[in-house]
Amino acid sequence: MKRLWAKYRQSRDEDHEELCTTNALVVAAVAEAKASSGSRRLDSQPGSTLNEERFRESRGNNMMEDYFVERPVFSEEVFRTRYRMSHNVFNSISSDLCRYDQYFVHKSDAVKKVGLLPQQKLTCSLRMLAYGAGADQWAEYCRIAKSTSIEAMKRFTRGIVNLYSAEYLRAPTPADLRRLLAKAERIGFPRMIGSIDCMHWQWKNCPTGWAGEYSGRKRVSTIILEAVASYDTWIWHAFFGMPGSCNDLNVLAKSPLFDELTTGRALRSNFK
Known part of the structure; x- marks a missing residue:
């Protein structure tokens, strides 16, 4: 390894x-x-504290x-x-x-x-x-x-x-796919386009009523970001918004990652 x-x-x-x-x-x-929680910036008002x-x-x-x-x-x-x-x-x-x-x-x-x-x-x-x-x-x-x-x-x-x-948020072109597959094969991962993973973004101001749905094993309210990245850290897919209590398979089931493939509109390419 x-x-x-x-x-x-x-x-x-x-x-x-x-x-x-x-x-x-x-x-x-x-x-x-x-x-973003949409925090509002306060303007200067009479009687307010002077700026530091x-x-x-x-x-x-x-x-x-x-x-x-x-x-x-x-x-x-x-x-x-x-x-x-x-x-x-x-x-x-x-x-x-x-x-x-x-x-x-x-x-x-x-x-x-x-x-x-x-x-x-x-x-x-x-x-x-x-x-x-x-x-x-x-x-x-x-x-x-x-x-x-x-x-x-x-x-x-x-x-x-x-x-x-x-x-930078676009689907890969045929030229991109050829380059990715050729590069992956040279480094020992044939027929692979990229790696998929999920990360959790903490939701500090999550409503109390939603805390159970958005809390995972760390007991902190989070929102999940799913991304696919190639060898050069180029991100080809991003899906954000799933509750933190979901696992990677639950996120993948809801993700639009394979929508183009299942509807027959994806580019022709052999990959795993």
Whole structure:
């Protein structure tokens, strides 16, 4: 098994890294958008507590020195570990989001106070997705208030879905199937397209009346995400929304994964 794993790691195609990372982000963004509890941001009102001074400008400069300058404090390997992607992928997503939504553009407010950098908003959103962190957990590093973190997450997921879903949430083409089958055969898994598995997303604000249906063996309310991924971590199928008490077979029975096959509309391909 160790030899197969080593052979598999050596055979990974580095050329597909950017596409695969964006594909995974689309699936995570869709799941996060559906699981969002719809928290409402409170506006400033007379008599409300004054905003805290978070020194966001100096923290933004420190973040740039940590990761985004010519000679950063932390290396590319550390960046990849903490952001789950390369600098090139991050910069590409940042540029696309800034063109899509002016919310991510660095600008000053009505009193000429400099706002948050795109890197601060994207870092907060990405790490919430990558690590399952709460909205206020990154306040120390990104210096973003909880309400702003939630707003950035909502706009981030909406932007990712609208920008990339047409390209990265699609069915495989005949060329894709030929490439996947050929690659799988070379690494020792002939006639296999990809691997299927389910993961549980915790539903913190699950209604009490639904807790039994959505609680599994860990006694925590969760919603299940089913996904099919190929050797290069490209996600070809995602199905989200089944209660956490279901097992993988129950999810597969409800999943639309084989709908095209059973109706005779699937592409002709031999696989297991």
